[in-house]
Amino acid sequence: MSKIEQFHSYREKMNQKILSCGHLGMTRFFNLDAAAYREGALPVKTLELLGLVASTVLRCNECITYHLIKCKDAGVTREEFYDALNVAVIVGGSITIPHIRHAFEILGELLPE
Amino acid sequence: MSKIEQFHSYREKMNQKILSCGHLGMTRFFNLDAAAYREGALPVKTLELLGLVASTVLRCNECITYHLIKCKDAGVTREEFYDALNVAVIVGGSITIPHIRHAFEILGELLPE
Amino acid sequence: MSKIEQFHSYREKMNQKILSCGHLGMTRFFNLDAAAYREGALPVKTLELLGLVASTVLRCNECITYHLIKCKDAGVTREEFYDALNVAVIVGGSITIPHIRHAFEILGELLPE
Amino acid sequence: MSKIEQFHSYREKMNQKILSCGHLGMTRFFNLDAAAYREGALPVKTLELLGLVASTVLRCNECITYHLIKCKDAGVTREEFYDALNVAVIVGGSITIPHIRHAFEILGELLPE
Amino acid sequence: MSKIEQFHSYREKMNQKILSCGHLGMTRFFNLDAAAYREGALPVKTLELLGLVASTVLRCNECITYHLIKCKDAGVTREEFYDALNVAVIVGGSITIPHIRHAFEILGELLPE
Amino acid sequence: MSKIEQFHSYREKMNQKILSCGHLGMTRFFNLDAAAYREGALPVKTLELLGLVASTVLRCNECITYHLIKCKDAGVTREEFYDALNVAVIVGGSITIPHIRHAFEILGELLPE
Numbered sequence: 001m002s003k004i005e006q007f008h009s010y011r012e013k014m015n016q017k018i019l020s021c022g023h024l025g026m027t028r029f030f031n032l033d034a035a036a037y038r039e040g041a042l043p044v045k046t047l048e049l050l051g052l053v054a055s056t057v058l059r060c061n062e063c064i065t066y067h068l069i070k071c072k073d074a075g076v077t078r079e080e081f082y083d084a085l086n087v088a089v090i091v092g093g094s095i096t097i098p099h100i101r102h103a104f105e106i107l108g109e110l111l112p113e
Numbered sequence: 114m115s116k117i118e119q120f121h122s123y124r125e126k127m128n129q130k131i132l133s134c135g136h137l138g139m140t141r142f143f144n145l146d147a148a149a150y151r152e153g154a155l156p157v158k159t160l161e162l163l164g165l166v167a168s169t170v171l172r173c174n175e176c177i178t179y180h181l182i183k184c185k186d187a188g189v190t191r192e193e194f195y196d197a198l199n200v201a202v203i204v205g206g207s208i209t210i211p212h213i214r215h216a217f218e219i220l221g222e223l224l225p226e
Numbered sequence: 227m228s229k230i231e232q233f234h235s236y237r238e239k240m241n242q243k244i245l246s247c248g249h250l251g252m253t254r255f256f257n258l259d260a261a262a263y264r265e266g267a268l269p270v271k272t273l274e275l276l277g278l279v280a281s282t283v284l285r286c287n288e289c290i291t292y293h294l295i296k297c298k299d300a301g302v303t304r305e306e307f308y309d310a311l312n313v314a315v316i317v318g319g320s321i322t323i324p325h326i327r328h329a330f331e332i333l334g335e336l337l338p339e
Numbered sequence: 340m341s342k343i344e345q346f347h348s349y350r351e352k353m354n355q356k357i358l359s360c361g362h363l364g365m366t367r368f369f370n371l372d373a374a375a376y377r378e379g380a381l382p383v384k385t386l387e388l389l390g391l392v393a394s395t396v397l398r399c400n401e402c403i404t405y406h407l408i409k410c411k412d413a414g415v416t417r418e419e420f421y422d423a424l425n426v427a428v429i430v431g432g433s434i435t436i437p438h439i440r441h442a443f444e445i446l447g448e449l450l451p452e
Numbered sequence: 453m454s455k456i457e458q459f460h461s462y463r464e465k466m467n468q469k470i471l472s473c474g475h476l477g478m479t480r481f482f483n484l485d486a487a488a489y490r491e492g493a494l495p496v497k498t499l500e501l502l503g504l505v506a507s508t509v510l511r512c513n514e515c516i517t518y519h520l521i522k523c524k525d526a527g528v529t530r531e532e533f534y535d536a537l538n539v540a541v542i543v544g545g546s547i548t549i550p551h552i553r554h555a556f557e558i559l560g561e562l563l564p565e
Numbered sequence: 566m567s568k569i570e571q572f573h574s575y576r577e578k579m580n581q582k583i584l585s586c587g588h589l590g591m592t593r594f595f596n597l598d599a600a601a602y603r604e605g606a607l608p609v610k611t612l613e614l615l616g617l618v619a620s621t622v623l624r625c626n627e628c629i630t631y632h633l634i635k636c637k638d639a640g641v642t643r644e645e646f647y648d649a650l651n652v653a654v655i656v657g658g659s660i661t662i663p664h665i666r667h668a669f670e671i672l673g674e675l676l677p678e
Contacts, residue, residue: 014440017447025262025425026439032254033433036203041192046159050197053163054170054204055434057547059625060398062437063204079154084163086590090149091167091176093545094598095509095620098627100591101579108582127553130560138538139552141597146546149590168547170434172286173511175550195249202252206432207259208281208396211288213252214240221243262429267418272385276392276423280430283393283660285512289430305380312477313386316375317393317402319658320485321507321622324514326478327466334469353666356673362647364488365654365665371480372659394660399624401663488655493644498611502618502649506656509619515656531606539612542601543619543628 004109007065037070045074049084056088059095061102068103072110081107117222120178150183158187162197169201172208174215181216185223194220230335233291263296271300275310282314285321287328294329298336307333343448346404376409384413388423395427398434400441407442411449420446456561459517489522497526501536508540511547513554520555524562533559569674572630602635610639614649621653624660626667633668637675646672 001009019027037047048071055063071081085103089096114122132140150160161184168176184194198216202209227235245253263273274297281289297307311329315322340348358366376386387410394402410420424442428435453461471479489499500523507515523533537555541548566574584592602612613636620628636646650668654661 011440014443017443018439021421021443023421023425025258026421026428028254028258029425029428029433032251032258033203033436036200036251040196041190042162042196046162047196047200049155049159049163050166050200051204054166054201057167057545058170058204058434060434060437063434077154082586082588082591083153083155083160086588086594087149087160087163088167089545089591089594090146091164091171091545091547093509093541093548094543094594095623095625095628096545097595097598098625100583101576104579104582104586124553127556130556131552134534134556136534136538138597138601139534139541141593142538142541142546143549145590145593145597146549170432171547173547173550176547195247195252199249199251199255202255202432204433206396206428206435207255207430208284208286208289209432210256210259211286213244214237217240217243217247259429262426266422267416268388268422272388273422273426275381275385276388276426277430279389280392280396280427283397283658284430303380308473308475308478309379309381309386310389312475312481313375313389314393315478315481315658316372317390317397317659319622319654319661320481320656321510321512321515322658323482323485324512326470327463330466330469330473350666353669356669357665360647360669362651364484364651365647367480367484368651368654368659369662371477371484372662375477397660399660399663402660485655488652492648493642494614494648498614499648499652501607501611501615502652503656505615505619506622506653510622510656529606535605535607535612536615539601539615540619542598543616543623 002109003106004065004069007062011062011066043074045071045076048074049076049080053084053088053091056085056096056099056103057092059092059099061099064099064103065106068106068110078107078111081111115222116219117178117182120175124175124179156187158184158189161187162189162193166197166201166204169198169209169212169216170205172205172212174212177212177216178219181219181223191220191224194224228335229332230291230295233288237288237292269300271297271302274300275302275306279310279314279317282311282322282325282329283318285318285325287325290325290329291332294332294336304333304337307337341448342445343404343408346401350401350405382413384410384415387413388415388419392423392427392430395424395435395438395442396431398431398438400438403438403442404445407445407449417446417450420450454561455558456517456521459514463514463518495526497523497528500526501528501532505536505540505543508537508548508551508555509544511544511551513551516551516555517558520558520562530559530563533563567674568671569630569634572627576627576631608639610636610641613639614641614645618649618653618656621650621661621664621668622657624657624664626664629664629668630671633671633675643672643676646676 052067052071055067161180165180165184168180274293278293278297281293391406391410394406500519504519504523507519617632617636620632
């Protein structure tokens with residue numbers, strides 16, 4: 001199973017458990033989270049790039065994987081990914097480099113050469 | 114003096130001191146930082162929005178002020194600012210709210226109604 | 227004006243602006259935020275202490291001020307405050323000490339001797 | 340071996356090495372850390388919930404596992420866990436969601452249905 | 453009153469309050485904190501530089517001021533300060549730049565030209 | 566394969582991909598990162614210790630592994646490592662303890678008894 005498939009399968013299973021636990025606050029937060037990336041004044045592509053860079057400077061590999069996939073679905077190109085990850089590494093410094101490595105590994109699956 | 118003017122004047126004065134201290138590593142990092150927001154595969158407007166959201170989730174008011182100004186110069190509209198700050202508050206949680214307040218205060222100067 | 231009054235007045239004014247900006251995502255997040263501290267399986271006092279310690283380890287003075295006030299309203303005593311802040315300083319380390327100083331300054335207003 | 344057993348066995352082995360290295364500062368910090376969760380003005384249950392929420396907003400899975408176990412030992416119920424994790428996700432935002440997934444996985448072992 | 457004098461006076465006053473509150477955990481942590489910078493296998497100068505860089509990447513101006521003063525007392529030179537702050541800005545990224553500005557302002561008081 | 570060998574092999578492979586992606590900003594940042602640890606006013610040993618403590622308080626295991634290896638190459642002794650890690654745990658608090666465990670595991674490979 002690829003890294004992306006593993007991510008999807010674990011995420012799906014655990015989100016199911018969280019959403020079925022019956023806590024209204026958490027369910028509503030999950031809905032708000034999904035809504036934040038729907039087209040508004042900004043297009044989905046920009047919103048997802050914002051999610052990707054936020055996830056990278058906050059150094060969360062699972063969130064990076066998620067937004068890389070969503071970005072690709074929204075049409076982000078290879079060169080655009082590099083520009084966005086470059087902003088992340090400049091803002092967040094060398095401590096983000098291990099997460100840039102992770103991003104490049106996922107990009108290797110998403111955009112095979 | 115407005116908050117934005119205070120920010121500019123302090124930033125200008127101190128950056129001068131840093132850049133004239135003669136440390137090559139720091140000078141080069143400042144150059145790389147500036148270069149990260151120049152048009153490449155992504156337009157300046159998107160790059161500055163990435164800088165704004167990264168600064169908000171990392172909770173730095175000076176960086177927020179800087180990127181709000183740069184975003185406005187790049188043509189970001191009021192509604193686009195709200196969408197971007199909304200992504201930041203969803204990713205970063207209620208701990209970012211004081212910085213959203215700061216952003217709205219600066220926006221009050223930048224985009225008077 | 228005391229530190230607590232300044233905090234209230236700025237917070238009130240800026241929250242007003244955020245909530246009247248018309249962005250549904252942000253309004254809903256503010257509602258969820260308020261709801262998280264309403265009595266559920268855990269009493270308000272415990273929920274507010276959780277908010278206080280989370281704010282302290284994440285090092286946000288405005289959030290600390292807010293939850294100190296709410297904790298006091300919920301009946302947290304001086305000795306209970308010290309126990310909670312001690313957990314924060316042990317989890318978060320000496321980098322939280324300036325925020326412990328801030329908390330003691332606010333406690334000086336809230337619980338005068 | 341379950342996730343909880345793996346956690347215990349690795350933690351036990353490595354803490355042993357740290358505590359036997361002979362550095363007085365570290366030994367004393369480990370003692371202070373343990374003492375912070377002993378009953379004082381606040382009961383153990385509240386102290387452990389504070390540790391759990393602090394660990395979640397700071398996004399450390401090992402610390403989350405540890406405090407989930409301690410909370411359960413102190414009598415925290417399923418619904419109380421959900422309320423505490425909800426505070427964490429509201430304060431810390433969507434970047435904490437992968438850690439909420441981790442918490443639900445551990446809760447699945449601790450509180451089987 | 454200079455920035456450094458303001459810092460000393462506020463810090464002194466509030467530490468007094470914290471240490472006289474009677475919470476054993478906090479008193480002991482303050483002692484451990486002081487002990488961490490006393491000469492051991494590493495000299496005071498190196499320990500204080502470690503404290504300075506840790507404070508800068510964690511972005512706490514009060515902690516930066518404190519360790520700049522202690523570093524100067526331990527004989528750190530202007531060029532050594534620049535090398536240490538450069539490590540901080542590379543590890544922590546552009547989000548640390550406002551704290552580098554703060555450090556240079558304090559250095560202007562500590563090491564007048 | 567040991568933990569250190571795994572680290573080297575993954576790091577080598579992914580850095581290759583990043584550096585060959587053709588993004589000038591990232592290449593230059595990698596160069597600046599390497600340059601920050603070359604002897605200047607401070608010796609390599611001190612610079613690497615600064616990198617180690619910064620990595621520990623920012624809680625990045627891969628960065629910790631990297632700087633432990635570099636520190637050892639620069640002649641850092643067992644007792645000096647303990648002093649530096651003690652500063653990290655005091656500044657960063659108990660949330661860094663899982664990373665201190667990781668550091669001791671790597672030290673077990675680097676400095677076998």
